Amino acid sequence: MNRPxxxxxRTPGGLPGRLGGMPLRLGAxxxxxxxxxxxFARSAADQAVDAFGQLKDPxxxxxxxxxxxxxxxxxxxxxxxxxxxxxxxxxxxxxxREMLVAGRSDDAILDxxxxxxxxxxxxxxxxxxxxxxxxxxxxxxxxxxGVIIYRVARQRSRMPLDDESATGPEIH
Amino acid sequence: MWKxxxxxxxxIALVVLFAFGLNPHRDIHALPSPLIGKPAPTFTLSxxxxxxxxxxxxxxxxxxxxxxxxxxxxxxCRVEHPELLAISRTHVxxxxxxxxxxxxxxxxxxxxxxxxPYQSVAxxxxxxxxxxxxxxxxxxxFLVDGRGRVIYxxxxxxxxxxxxxxxxxxIAAARRGGA
Numbered sequence: 001m002n003r004p005x006x007x008x009x010r011t012p013g014g015l016p017g018r019l020g021g022m023p024l025r026l027g028a029x030x031x032x033x034x035x036x037x038x039x040f041a042r043s044a045a046d047q048a049v050d051a052f053g054q055l056k057d058p059x060x061x062x063x064x065x066x067x068x069x070x071x072x073x074x075x076x077x078x079x080x081x082x083x084x085x086x087x088x089x090x091x092x093x094x095x096x097r098e099m100l101v102a103g104r105s106d107d108a109i110l111d112x113x114x115x116x117x118x119x120x121x122x123x124x125x126x127x128x129x130x131x132x133x134x135x136x137x138x139x140x141x142x143x144x145x146g147v148i149i150y151r152v153a154r155q156r157s158r159m160p161l162d163d164e165s166a167t168g169p170e171i172h
Numbered sequence: 173m174w175k176x177x178x179x180x181x182x183x184i185a186l187v188v189l190f191a192f193g194l195n196p197h198r199d200i201h202a203l204p205s206p207l208i209g210k211p212a213p214t215f216t217l218s219x220x221x222x223x224x225x226x227x228x229x230x231x232x233x234x235x236x237x238x239x240x241x242x243x244x245x246x247x248x249c250r251v252e253h254p255e256l257l258a259i260s261r262t263h264v265x266x267x268x269x270x271x272x273x274x275x276x277x278x279x280x281x282x283x284x285x286x287x288x289p290y291q292s293v294a295x296x297x298x299x300x301x302x303x304x305x306x307x308x309x310x311x312x313x314f315l316v317d318g319r320g321r322v323i324y325x326x327x328x329x330x331x332x333x334x335x336x337x338x339x340x341x342x343i344a345a346a347r348r349g350g351a
Contacts, residue, residue, distance in 0.1 A: 116206065116305070119206075
């Protein structure tokens with residue numbers, strides 16, 4: 001009794017067979033990277049039209065871009081104030097710029113915004129008791145996934161590897 | 173056992189999540205103000221009707237008052253305007269207006285045409301006072317107690333119902349509190 005199709009599925013550990021797997025996985029990884037690159041790469045066109053122009057100091061300009069990218073525009077709520085063209089975003093960008101020029105620290109600027117608009121204004125909220133769920137959820141999901149994979153893998157590895165070595169009936 | 177328990181737990185978790193997330197009475201854009209319980213930011217701005225006069229909330233210390241943020245570009249402000257007029261006629265508390273992202277002439281015309289429910293109207297020409305108050309839209313209505321602390325913020329057009337249910341009890345409590 002020779003059934004090669006089944007044998008290939010049942011490699012030890014229940015993982016998919018090596019044959020043809022590697023190129024497939026590499027391809028999937030490449031595709032994933034392309035997708036993410038599209039999300040993170042921000043072209044100049046994404047940036048809101050800035051009436052103030054660039055800051056003279058490039059270090060200050062970099063900090064300005066980083067901070068405004070971190071602050072949520074509360075009118076559109078899914079755009080940062082760096083991206084949004086609404087008037088409030090423009091007012092807030094002016095505020096950030098003035099505070100930077102006045103020599104305030106990044107934290108001081110973020111605190112200024114949080115004091116007025118609440119934690120929601122920050123795209124990455126600080127790790128606190130009440131934000132534990134947001135920060136912890138990905139790790140909890142990963143753990144859950146790991147446990148499920150582990151259980152499934154163990155269950156499969158307990159099954160007979162080959163039809164030849166299987167002595168009992170097919171159905172367990 | 174697991175085969176039953178796991179999907180069941182997941183189902184219950186989803187039900188709870190949806191009960192909060194899909195609640196039609198929850199305004200997803202309304203954010204809790206971090207200003208509640210904190211001293212109201214002070215401002216001194218020019219009077220929208222008379223630029224030679226200034227409007228300052230420091231002058232109101234010791235009083236319970238309402239600050240209503242509006243603009244002529246804001247359609248919902250037009251909706252709430254008759255409500256504010258009706259409320260102002262009861263003379264329970266002074267209502268201070270804060271116009272932002274607007275032009276003085278338009279704001280003036282608005283008050284002349286629709287009536288003026290405000291004790292005075294401050295003109296926030298550059299939006300800085302609005303930032304201090306954490307304003308991100310209009311209309312927004314704040315309630316400040318006699319000790320100068322913000323005790324309530326309402327985001328949405330004012331209605332008679334909201335005034336009676338949310339504002340009047342808080343005003344009464346603030347006055348009882350020895351303010």
